[in-house]
Amino acid sequence: MTELVAVSPTGTPAGLKFRKARDRFIEAGLLLAALVAVFTTLAIVIVLVVESLPFFRVVSIVDFLTDTMWIPLFAEPRYGILPLVAGTLVTTLVALAVAIPAGTIIAIYLSEFAPYKLRETIKPALELLGAVPTVVYGYFALMIVTPFLQKLIPGLPGFNMLSAGLVIGIMIIPYVASVSEDAMRAVPNFMREGSYAMGATRFQTATRVVVPGALSGIAAAYILGISRAVGETMVVAIAAGLQPNLTWDPTEPAATITAFIVQVSLGDLPHDSIGYQSIFAAGLVLMLMTLVFNIAGFSLTRKFRETY
């Protein structure tokens, strides 16, 4: 009996043994590529922890978390992360005050009201808002939004968290809108039909049937928006000023965690100075904050998950 020989489309005869061996070899290569994602995460954690260890040898964790001053570059430095965390939270809250209502309304409109053609045109256009380089948004906040706000609020400083937060809000609208809309469209049509059959209007159906049904997806969208806002760097570095300032007043200038990292990176501190190492400690806090939001989001998503 003659052995069967497969011929590959390239024309070269290839034995089954060879082809199977090649498959295993390629599979290993592909797995390696997929593992890059795992290595990256590990590398992030290791770099942040290892590089901030020298910092925490000098600064106690208690001081770091409770001191209300962040002046690492002064002659008598103090390393309290609170002002930076406050700055980050204020800009994030301002951003969410814009993005959550606007994003949710746009999502409801696109999913429940807009005709098909309009939705298919508007969605990619909206996503462009999220594609604008953040440095361009920084320019927008500093040169256009702040002068405009100064007309409304006399005495508003040239650098302020309000303008930066508003622009970040506009920037994350597409993230909130797009993910929420996907979640709402995943709600099966029979639920809408049931609601219409009871005489409900579109708006009632949207707010009382579709939104509750899609709540887990909508929560995920909000979390995505929060992570983006917390980690946003250039807008705050350009428009919110670089002075650490422990305040909850958005009309004041303040630095965020990210803005501080940029500020130190722009200077030329030596690698082994404590001021330099402090950016890794700041990065670690930022990473933990994003992690906390993501875990919260994950548990929210699970809590609200509806199965049809």
Add this chain to the structure above:
Amino acid sequence: MHATTAEASLQQIRADVNRRKILDQVFVIVGMLIMFSALLVLVILFLDLVREGAPRLNWDFLTSFPSRKAERAGILSAWVGTSLIMLTTATVSMPIGVAAAIYLEEYAPKNWMTAIIEINVTNLAGVPSIIYGLLALGLFVYQFNLGQSIAAAGLTLSLLILPIVIVATRESLRAVPRAIREAAYALGATRWEVTAHHVLPYSTGGILTGMIIGLSRAIGETAPLITIGALSFIAFLPESPFKGEFPFFSFAWLKEAYTAMPIQMFNWVSRPDPAFQVNAAAAGAILLGMTLLMNGVAIYVRYRFRKRINW
């Protein structure tokens, strides 16, 4: 007596229904208003950049090095730097991203390792870009001794867009119907043959779209490049990748210092002198124009490929 109550309640119901219908229409108006004002922001932003930057939007701007004099400064080293960084980013992230996506979509068994990889890809997409900058600073700049080089910048941005490339590629692989795979298996093809000869060609459009979207994200990234020490004043060009004699290309540029478009714009925008704001606006107009163009191309590619394939 009875009739009038019925009449009254009927009227009330009608009024109620009308109120709800009006509410519906009000929502449509509010929704459209918010949506179009969000889009209007984009238009205003672009027009303002073009208007403010108009005096500098000329050939000289593209062919001059940065300068201490605002009216003589240009973006030559910035756009050359950005192009080379994008070249590196695309070369690194495309094979890794596509291979990872193929593994997850076509090969991965349902086990704990796959679950861990999936969770990591999802999480990495949510990691702030400045964290990638810190990672690159610790890993590429100090551990690998790449310093402030184009290679370090390209690798950093590759890691940053990897999740985007992986997710987009997986989506387009998933869109290929099972029947195509089963037909190939039935003819004795191995898994790799099924993937390489049948699934991949069908998903080229989606992969290209994801790649372009990823690069359009990378082109505007500023924070990670600042963290790994991009300079903003570079008055020379890296060695050209193309050579007159054999082997016709060189990789010396990978090790050279660089600046990039967003870095240059940030440098100008943070100067108090208003003359530099004109430069910032001009650079911003070009940067935003490039980003919008890339996104436009991505949308077009997706549309074309979707139209061409009829299962």
